[in-house]
Amino acid sequence: MPRVVPAVNRALDVLELFLDCPQLSARQVMERLDLPRTTVHELLVTLEARSYLISVPGQPVQYRLGMPLFQLGAAFAGRLDLVREAQCVVRDVAAVCHEAVHVAVLDGPDVIYLVKFDSTHPVRMVSGVGRRLPAHCTAVGKVLLSSLDEAGLDAVLMKGELPGMTPDSITDPDELRKHLDRVRADRVAVDIGESDSAMRCVAAAIRDHSGTTIAAMSLSAPIIRWTPQAYAEWTGLVREGAAALSARMGYRARSR
Template identity: 55%
Template sequence: MGRAVPAVLRALDILELFGTTEELSIPEIHSRLGLPRTTVHELVGTLVERSYLAPVPGQPHRFRLGVGVFHLGSAYAERLDLAREGQAAAEEVAAACDETVHVAVLEGRDVVYVAKVDSTHPVRMVSAVGRRLPAHCTAVGLMLLARLEQRSLDTLFPPGRRLPGLTSRSLTTSRQLRDRLGAVRTDGLAQEYCESNEAVACVAAPVSDHTGATVAAMSISVPTVRWSPERAAELAGLVREGASALSVRLGHVPDAHLVTVADRGETFR
C-alpha cells in the first residue's frame, strides 16, 4: 500500500460526518473537522459535482448525502453473501478457540445453519450446514428471537402454548422463553447449557447488516467436558468479536468516535 493521499482523506472525513448528521453547512464542517474553510469549500464543491453530496432543497448552503453514495452502497450490498462471509468469519473465530462455530438465521420457529467450522478436537459437536433446530432450544435462536418485536414473537410463540423440547433442560413454556429473552436482551449475548444437546453448551452473539437489522447470529459450541465459567467468559468475548467482524463484512457500521483531521495531526498551509 502506498502513502495515504491527504486530499482523499479529507474528502472521506467530510462524507463520514454525514453518517451521523443528516445535514451540515460548510461552517459546521469546518468547525467539526478543523479544516481550513477554503479547503472545505473546494472539497464540498467537488463532492457535489460528483453527486456524493447534494444541496438541501430550499437551503443551498446546507448539504446532505447525494445519490452517488446510494449507488455505491447498493452495489456493495448486492455483492454481499451471508453464507460466504459467515464462513470466512467463522473460520477466524474457530482458529482462535478451536471449537465448533456456527452462523445461523431465523426461519419461522427454527434456526437454519448457513455456515459452520468444526473443532479439531476428537470430542466435538456433530452438526451440518442446512440443519434446522427449534430456535428456543439454541443459543443462536435465543439471540435471534430476542431481537424480534413483541408482536412477531407472540405470533410465533402464542402465550400459554407448550414448546417442544430437545433435552430435559429445554425451555418448554412461553413464559420461560419470554423470561429468558429478557435476560438475553439485557446481556446482548445468549447462552444455553445442554438445551439442544445433552452434552453441549453454546454462547451466541448477534450479526447485523448494513441497515442495522439483526440478520443472523454466530455461536461457539463446546462439549460440556471443556466448559467452565472461565471458558464461557473467554468464548463470550470471542463470539462478540466474531459476530461484530461478520457484521462489518456485511456493511454494518458500528458506533464509533469519528476521527477528525485534527486527531491525525495534519497541518495545512
C-alpha cells in the same frame, strides 16, 4: 509502497461525517475535521459538482448526501453474500478457540445452520450445515427470537407448549419470554444443555447495514471444556466475531 492521496482522504472524511448527521454546514465540517476554510470550500464544491453532496439553500447553506452514494451503497449491498462473508470470520474465530463455530438464521420457529467450522478436538459437537433445530432450544435461536418484535414472537409462540430436546429445554412460552428479556439485556444467549445435554453454547447477533438482526454466530463446546474462564473468554470471542461479520454486512455500530 503506493502513496495515500491526502485530498481523497479528506474528501472521504467529509462524506463520513454524514453517517451521523443528515445535514451539515461548511462551518460544521471545518470544526469537526479541523480543516482550513479554503480546503473545506474546495472539497464541498467538488463533491457537489459530482453530486455526492447536495446543497440545501438557507442561512447558512447546508449539505446532504447525494444519490451516487445511495447507488454505490445499493451496489455493495447487492453483492453481499452472508455465507461467503461468514465463512471467513467463522474460520478466524475457530482458529482462536479450537471449538465449533456456527452461523445460523431463523426460519419460522426453527434455526437453520448456514456455516460451520468444526472443533479440532476429538470430542466435538455433532452438527452440520443445513441442520434444522427448534430455535428456543439453541443459543443462536434465542438470539434471533429476542430480535423479533412482539407480533413476530407471538407468531412463533402461539401454539402453546414448546417442544423440548432435553430435560433442560425451555418449553413454557411465558418462561421463554422472560428468558429472552435477559438475552436482550446481555446481548448474548447461552444454551446450557438445552439442545444437547453434553454441550454448552454461547451466541451473539449478526446485523446488516440497517441494524436488523439477520443471523447469529455461536461457539459450542462439550461440558468437559466449559469452564467459567473458558466461558468468559468465548463470550468475548463470539461477540467480537459477530461484530466483525456485522461490519462485513454493512453494520456500523453506534456509539453509546
